[in-house]
Structures are given as C-alpha cells and as structure tokens.
Amino acid sequence: MVTDVNCCTSTNIINHTLTLHCIDGNFLIEADRLLKPGGYFVWTSPLTYARNKENQKRWKFVHDFTAKLCWEMLSQQDETVIWKKTSKRNCYNSR
Numbered sequence: 001m002v003t004d005v006n007c008c009t010s011t012n013i014i015n016h017t018l019t020l021h022c023i024d025g026n027f028l029i030e031a032d033r034l035l036k037p038g039g040y041f042v043w044t045s046p047l048t049y050a051r052n053k054e055n056q057k058r059w060k061f062v063h064d065f066t067a068k069l070c071w072e073m074l075s076q077q078d079e080t081v082i083w084k085k086t087s088k089r090n091c092y093n094s095r
Helices: 012-021 026-034 053-068 089-094
Strands: 003-008 035-044 071-077 080-085
Antiparallel strands (some): 035 080
8 A cells, every 4th residue: 555644643652663673674664555656644743852862863863864765854843744655757866
C-alpha cells in the first residue's frame, strides 16, 4: 500500500522503535517506501524538540537522514514536523 500521508505520533513503543531503528534509518526508509512521490510524513515526537544531548544527536540523525531521502521539511512546531517527499526523479537517482 502506498499512501499520500503517513502520520507517526509519539508513544513509548514508537520512541523505543525509533531509538533502535534510527541507528541505521530503517524506520525512515520504510516510511519513504510507503509514501507516494509528493506525499507527506507527519511526525510528532519529543526528539524533535530535544533538550538533552542524546536526543539532540538522534534528532540530528533524523533531520540529516530525511534530507538524504530528499524529503523537504515544510514545518516544525514544537514536537511536530511535516516533511514532503520529493517527486523529482533526479533525486532518486542520486540516492
């Protein structure tokens, strides 16, 4: 199933999953696979508004990894971030 919008909200399970899978980006790769080109990924997590060094490091990884996936960050407000997956084919060739 390919979608126009994927939403992920913060729970202990999701944050634990992100902690484990953000190490190599599996969670974001799967979200990218499920999104149509031009689709949106909405994520709410305390990581996006991190205050401690470890969570800031995790957030930087997520931020940098989404850029490698050619996602454009459209909005960040408090703990919620909205990215748009590119529909430009040249970006997919460069990954």
